[in-house]
Amino acid sequence: MADKRMSADEVAAEVRDGMTIGIGGWGSRRKPMALVRALLRTPVRDLTVVSYGGPDVGLLCAAGKVKRVVFGFVTLDSIPFDPWFGRARETGSIEVTEYDEGMFAAALSAAAQRLPFLPLRAGLGSEVMRVNPGLRTVRSPYADGEELVAVPAQELDVALVHLNRADARGNAQYLGPDPYFDDLFCLAAKKRFVSVEKVVDTAELTGPVQSLLLNRSAVDGVVEAPRGAHFTTAVPDYGRDERFQKHYVACAKDPEAWPGFVDRFLSGDEARYLSEVDRFEAAA
Amino acid sequence: MSATRAEIAVVAVAELFRGDGEIVASPMGYIPSLGAKLARLTFEPDLLLSDGEAYLINADGVVEGWQPFRKMLDTIVPHGRRHVVMGANQIDRFGNQNISAIGDHARPAKQLLGVRGAPGNTANHRTSYWVPRHSRRVFVESVDIVSGVGYDNAAKAGLKYHDVHRVVTNLGVFDFATPDHSMRAVSLHPGVTPEEVTAATSFDIDLSSAVTSREPTDEELRLIREVLDPKGLRDKEVPS
Numbered sequence: 001m002a003d004k005r006m007s008a009d010e011v012a013a014e015v016r017d018g019m020t021i022g023i024g025g026w027g028s029r030r031k032p033m034a035l036v037r038a039l040l041r042t043p044v045r046d047l048t049v050v051s052y053g054g055p056d057v058g059l060l061c062a063a064g065k066v067k068r069v070v071f072g073f074v075t076l077d078s079i080p081f082d083p084w085f086g087r088a089r090e091t092g093s094i095e096v097t098e099y100d101e102g103m104f105a106a107a108l109s110a111a112a113q114r115l116p117f118l119p120l121r122a123g124l125g126s127e128v129m130r131v132n133p134g135l136r137t138v139r140s141p142y143a144d145g146e147e148l149v150a151v152p153a154q155e156l157d158v159a160l161v162h163l164n165r166a167d168a169r170g171n172a173q174y175l176g177p178d179p180y181f182d183d184l185f186c187l188a189a190k191k192r193f194v195s196v197e198k199v200v201d202t203a204e205l206t207g208p209v210q211s212l213l214l215n216r217s218a219v220d221g222v223v224e225a226p227r228g229a230h231f232t233t234a235v236p237d238y239g240r241d242e243r244f245q246k247h248y249v250a251c252a253k254d255p256e257a258w259p260g261f262v263d264r265f266l267s268g269d270e271a272r273y274l275s276e277v278d279r280f281e282a283a284a
Numbered sequence: 285m286s287a288t289r290a291e292i293a294v295v296a297v298a299e300l301f302r303g304d305g306e307i308v309a310s311p312m313g314y315i316p317s318l319g320a321k322l323a324r325l326t327f328e329p330d331l332l333l334s335d336g337e338a339y340l341i342n343a344d345g346v347v348e349g350w351q352p353f354r355k356m357l358d359t360i361v362p363h364g365r366r367h368v369v370m371g372a373n374q375i376d377r378f379g380n381q382n383i384s385a386i387g388d389h390a391r392p393a394k395q396l397l398g399v400r401g402a403p404g405n406t407a408n409h410r411t412s413y414w415v416p417r418h419s420r421r422v423f424v425e426s427v428d429i430v431s432g433v434g435y436d437n438a439a440k441a442g443l444k445y446h447d448v449h450r451v452v453t454n455l456g457v458f459d460f461a462t463p464d465h466s467m468r469a470v471s472l473h474p475g476v477t478p479e480e481v482t483a484a485t486s487f488d489i490d491l492s493s494a495v496t497s498r499e500p501t502d503e504e505l506r507l508i509r510e511v512l513d514p515k516g517l518r519d520k521e522v523p524s
Contacts (some may be wrong), residue, residue, distance in 0.1 A: 026353055052353075053398075073398035080397065089385065089395035098384065100403035102357040109358075121362065122404030125433035125441030131389045147442065177338035178352040 003168045006221045008038035008228075008270060011193045014221075015039060015158055018067070020048040022108070022154075022189055024161030024182035025232065028054040028076040028240055030174075032162035032195050034228035034270050036060065041269075050154055052104065052181065054232060055248060058082035059266075062252065066094050070154060072101040076245055083252035098131055099123075099151075105181060107154035112187035119148040159189035162229045163213065164237055166194055167202040170219030171212060176235040179213050186218040195225040197237045227274055243284060244277065287500050289454060290315065290518035291508055292473045293416075295500045296452045298323040300369060300412045306330040307365040308340070308351070315521050316369040316414045318512050325507055361401065364445055367410040370402060372451075374427040377466045377487040379448040380434030381406075381413060382427035389429050402432035410447040416521050418453035423485040435465035454522045455481050457497060462490055469494035 012035065015021060025031040036056045046067040051057050053074030060066050062084040074085040088094045099107065100122040110118045119138055129135055129149070138150040161182040166172035172194045174182070186192040194214060199222060205212060228234070231241035231248065251261035264276050287295075297319025301309055304323075309331045311320040317336075324331040325343050332349065335341045340349030351360065360366055373396055374382040381402060387393030405411045411432060415422050430437060438446035451458040456472040468490040472481060478491045500508065508518070 071398055073400045074395075075397055081395070086395040089392055092391040098389075098398055100399055101353075101401045102361055102404040105354065105357045120404075121407040121443070121445070122401075124403075124407055125430070125437040125443050125446070126399065126403035126406070127384075127389070127430040128399055128403050131429070146444075177350070179354060180352070181354055184354075 001169060004170045004219065004222045005168050005199060006223060008034050008195065008223050008225060009041070011035055011160070011221055011223055012038035012042045014191055014193070015042070015044050015047070017044055018046045019157040020050060020155070022156040022159045022185040023049060023051040023056045024159065024180060024185045025054065025056070025229070026052045026178070026180045027073070028078070028232045028245065030162050030176065030180060030229050030234050031056045031232040032160040032228065033230055033232060034225035035160045035162070035193065035195050035223065037266060037270060037273060039065065040266055050156060052101070053082070053085065055082060055245070058084035058252065061085055061088040061094060062258070068095040068097065070097040070099070070104070072099050072104045076249065078240065078242055079245060079249050083249055098128060100126070100128055103128065103149065103151045105184070106151040108181060108184040108188045110151065110153035111155045112184050115153060117150040117152050120151050121148060123149040154188060156185065156189035157191065159185040159192045161185055162195045162225070162234065164197050164234060165200050165205060166196040166222050167205060168199055168222060169202070170194065170214065170216035170222050171202060171205060172196060172214040172219060172222070173205050173207065173211050174213050175207065175211060175237070176233070183213050183218065186214055191220050192218055193221040193223065194219050195223040195228040197226055197228065197234060199224040225270065230277060244280060247280070287505060288519065288524045289473060290522040290524065291500055291505065292497050293452060293454060293522050294318045294322060294508055294518060295504060296457050296473070296497055297369060297414060298326070300450055300452065301328050301331055301367060304328055304331060304367050306332065307367055308332045308334065308360055310334055310366060310368040312368070312370050313414055313521070315416065315518060318508065318518060320369070321512050322504060322507060325511070326504060357401070357404070361404050361408050364409040367412065367449070368405050369412045369414050370405065370432060372413045372415055372422060372432070374422055374424045375413060375415065375451060376424055376427050376434060378434035378436040379432070379451070379460055379465070379467065380427045380430045380437060381432030382429050384429040384431045386428055399429070399431040406433040406438070406446060406448060407443050408445050410449050412449045413451045415451060415453040418455040418481070418484045420484060420486045423487065425486050435460055455484065456494065458489065466490070471495045471497040473497045474499065
């Protein structure tokens, strides 16, 4: 029986310059932030980041690790815009592939199904087709003859996702209401890493069987990372830390304040991060 | 009882859903969500309402369905039994909407959300827009990045399910029921003059057939004030 437990830093060490990494979750919801924070501590660069984007994208942009973002949106949900993503776009320091949300899902689905593309109506008539000049259309071979977008498969080198529970072998469970697209990210990737709030015995993966989103064949490494989605949501274990998120945004908008935020929260290891978060909470 | 501008807007959004029946209403923003709930509590009792997360809920918050983002994109949007009310940073005379970025896409002056679901929504099902501050910055000659598809681009692309219904703003209600599908005023809210709309819009809008937006009934006012928004947050989005 494979025991796939590993540390966040071991996961980060698997990511090489120029790789394409998919990051699960949605906006500022159930993001594998402990794994992202571990990535920030490595010298890796020139990443293509594929994400229904939230602060994962912002933090990687802030650290200069991003060459391209493949996205349908980047938002912090309760705060509309991520300042670091905005700055990276407005200074022209990153490239982007912008998709409609459904096109993004189709790109992951195509990769997961080992198809070159999936046909979709989304995108037709919009300027997604102009800003992604590589996109092609395909005509239905049937009597309707409809022209559709051929959304190309988005293969990933590495997928990083965060769920609530897993066993040491990589069977992983979400306990909140929404699976997001985490299984597709894993199926689209060559290497798949899941962080969880708690690693438990297989027999403790109780609850509706439908909540077992990932089976172990889709997982190469399991990281126990309590509060590993902080400051995004990991319901029902915890909701979004709105106060911390506001602090992140305030510091990200202020070039004077940002180095202090990095020093305090991002320069040490995960234990230091969580203890500083506790101190930040206590000071409220 | 005299209704505030915000309450007129809530009723105008509710009216977007009139006749929709048993479909998923997806209102984005506070006033749109009040409008959808008001429609469900009054003249459209079969509407399905999302809580903005993975649940479909009834007016009392009881869960009646599961609609995670994945299901939304895989089946609910393309299946078409949905009416979304989106925001718009820019909108033009043919109903093209932009929420992606301002300026050149390669290096925008201002990065916004990204196109989100707007291309797919407008390709697949009924879409309306809510603009809390009607201005020339929003109502532009041409949008910088077509996110939601307007009538001219839908025709060129041959979108057979394209259905941009209406735009509700703090000043009035607009549709595209003109021969060339350019924007037309359906109604102006009480106290709003045609000159005010003209001054706040960068392109010509047909104002010739605009009536006055209807006032809420007493029962609608009671629902808005006592049941749906007792804290009066609607006035923050649309001051009187």
